[in-house]
Amino acid sequence: MSDTGVTVKKCQDFSEWYVQVVLKAELADYAPVKGCMIIRPDAYAVWEKIQEIVNQKIKATGHRNAYFPMFIPEAFLKSEAEHFAGFTPEVAWITMGGDTPLEEKLAVRPTSETIMYSMYAKWIRSWRDLPLKINQWCNIVRWETKATRLFLRTREFLWQEGHTAHATAEEADAEVMWALNMYKDVVENYLAIPVVLGTKSDSEKFAGANYTTALESIMPDGKALQMGTSHNLGQHFAKVFDVKYIGEDKQDHYVWQTSWGITTRLIGAMIMVHGDDKGLIMPPKVAPIQVVIVPIPFKGLEAEAIAAKTKEIQDSLRAKCISVTLDDRTEYTPGWKFNQWELKGVPLRIEIGPRDIKNGQCVMVRRDNGQKAFVKNEDIIATAEKLLGDIQDSMLEKARAILADKTTLVATYDEFKQVVEGKGGFIKAAWCNSPECEAKIKEETGATIRIRPFQKEEAHTGCVYCxxxxxxVVYFARSY
RNA sequence: GGGGCCGUCGUCUAGCAUGGAUUAGGAUACAUGCCUGGGGCGCAUGCGAUCCUGGGUUCAAAUCCCAGCGGCCUCACCA
Structure with a gap:
């Protein structure tokens, strides 16, 4: 047994397990620049899938993609005080052009509200220009000082940021919820990660927003991870950047704005939630390779028949738009290939050997549960399609069960602390809405309010702190 | 930014406590040839290391000291 595979168990040393899966499955690598990562083709392909899905959804609802500069003049960033205060600790600045100092330093975008809205002010004249719904896919930089965690914490990462302007507060509210539910669909139905939807507490909301909604989930180590956010910006930025329109009433009005985003962090979540001791498990709907076919040669027996049949299955699957790889490399043994593709998380494996030629069948093995099935020739395509669907479904189901298991309702602060230190996860507790209690709890336990769920529950006790x-009832957790 | 741990062929690692003799050793990977093949095959040959970087101590540094860089864990902050 070499160390080509993952050498630690997921449940024993989660951090080490995660690093090994990411590196050994060739998803990402450390860059020569501190805090930066290289997204390798297998992981980038997942990001492209996510882009495909999100693009389809946003374009279908009238949003359009565009691109804005990655450099933001200091004055822009400063113009909304709360926004600037929130981001300034982690902004990277450009102060030189060649060997000439810049007159005004430029921020490398930590987010694009200011640069985009300065243009919105120019483009929006009348109520007929609204709503304006623009999205951009780009990289952003947040100069983290903390240790790098591939996909989870890097100084540069990729994301999508939607920025809309509306005539009314109601429209903006609706847009915020539209984006949030769009994300829920992507995360749950494609990445197979169950989430809890709700709003952030004031202390956790986006710097410069009226309110922030978010999707939160729990990772297997018990820590919460934010899977996406959707903000209602109210008129804060509109007033600062003078984004106004002339209404049907012939009066000037400030627009109502939203912004929302998801990041490559989702790939990290997918790895953590679904992986096992053998490595990665990709949800079929985002897997770059959905099926791998491994021929089993045996002393030249039926060699030609095997080659023909594997090729035929490959072609038929492709005709059904299933992404398939035929691994007919001769330098590796079948057993080696099994391990390799399991490490890389390919959801379904098809094996064809002399025995299968003789019996008019193939062997199918599910990556998620290891179940092996003998499938008759005439059923191969239909069964593969069905199994991919089943795998997608049961991955979500399994993740749901884990999320439920990692959600604990507590009645007392002692119980609260015990859960934080013990199994972690979401802690549902009653809260009096005071920032003081929230701050104290954070100070004493490290747990923060991750989400104030839309699905309200009657408070079962007094405030868990005071x-x-x-x-x-809100969800607390320690988080990434 | 604070605290802890760590850095030797592509990868994992021995050597480091007690400085000198290993030509810096092994495994794995990689290349070539043969052989294999239903769960990380075997044999042979070959290739492969600025011992993280820079200083210092010393007759002598992979080994001791200092600084820097990078990684992991952890705390404060964030997506």
Whole structure:
């Protein structure tokens, strides 16, 4: 047994397991620049899938893609005070052009609200120009000082940011919810990761927003990970950048704005949630390779028949738009290939050997549960399609069960602390809505309010911290 | 930014406590040839290391000291 594969168990040393899966499955690598990563083709292909899915959804609803500069003048970033205060600790600045100092330094975008809205002010004249719904796919930079975690914390990462302007507050509210639900669909139905939807507490909301909604999930180590956010920016930026329109009433009005985003962090979540001791498990809907075919030669027996049949299956699967690889490399043994493709997370494997030629069948093995099935020739394509669907479904189902298991309702602060230190995960607790209690809890336990769920529950106790009347039940957790 | 741990062929690692004799050793990967093939095959040959970088101590540094860089864990902050 070499160390080509993952050498630690997921449940024993989760951090080490994660690093090994990412590196050994060739998803990413450390860059020569501190805090930066290289997204390798197998992971980039997943990002492209996500782009495909999101693009389809946003274009179908009238959003259009565009591209704005990655450099933002300092004055722009400063113009919204709360926004600037929130981002300034982690902005990278450009101060030189060649060997000439710049008159005004330029921020490398940590997010694009300011540069985009400065243009919106120019483009929006009348109510007929609204709503304006623009999205961009780009890289952004946040100069983290903390240790690099591939996909989860890097100084540069890829994301999508939607920025819309509306005539009314109601429209902006609706857009915020549209984006959030669009993300829920992507994350749950494609990445097979169950999420909890809700709003952020004031202390956790986006710098410069009226309110922030988000999708949160729990990773296998018990820490929460934000899977996407959708902000209602109100008129804060509109007032700062003078984004106004003349309404049907002939009066000037500020627009109502939203912004929303998901990042390559989702790939990290997918790895963590679905992987096992053998490596990665890709949800079929985003897997760059959905099926791998491994021929099993045996002393030249039926060699030609095997070659013909594997090729035929490959062609038929491709005709059904299933992404398939025929691994007919002669320098590796079948067993080696099994391990390799399992490490890389290919959802379904088809084996064809002399025995299968004789019996008019093939062997199919599911990556998610290891189940092996003998499938008659005439059923191969239909069965492969069905199994890919089943795998997608059961991955979500399994993840749902884990999420439920990692969600604990607590009645007392002692219980709260015990869960934080113990199994972690979401801790549902009653809260009085005071920032002081929230801050104290964070200080004493490291847990923050991840989400105030849309699905409201009656407070079952007083505030878990102060004991006074609770306003709602919220989800606490330690987070990434 | 704070604290802890770490850095030797592509990868994993021995050597480092007690400086000198290993030509810096092994495994794996890679290349070539043969042989194999239903769960990481075997044999042979070959290729492969600025011992992270820069200083210092010393007759002598992979080994000791200092600084820097990078990684991992952890705390504060974030997607």
């Amino acid at each position: 004991g006074k009347e609770a306003k709602e």
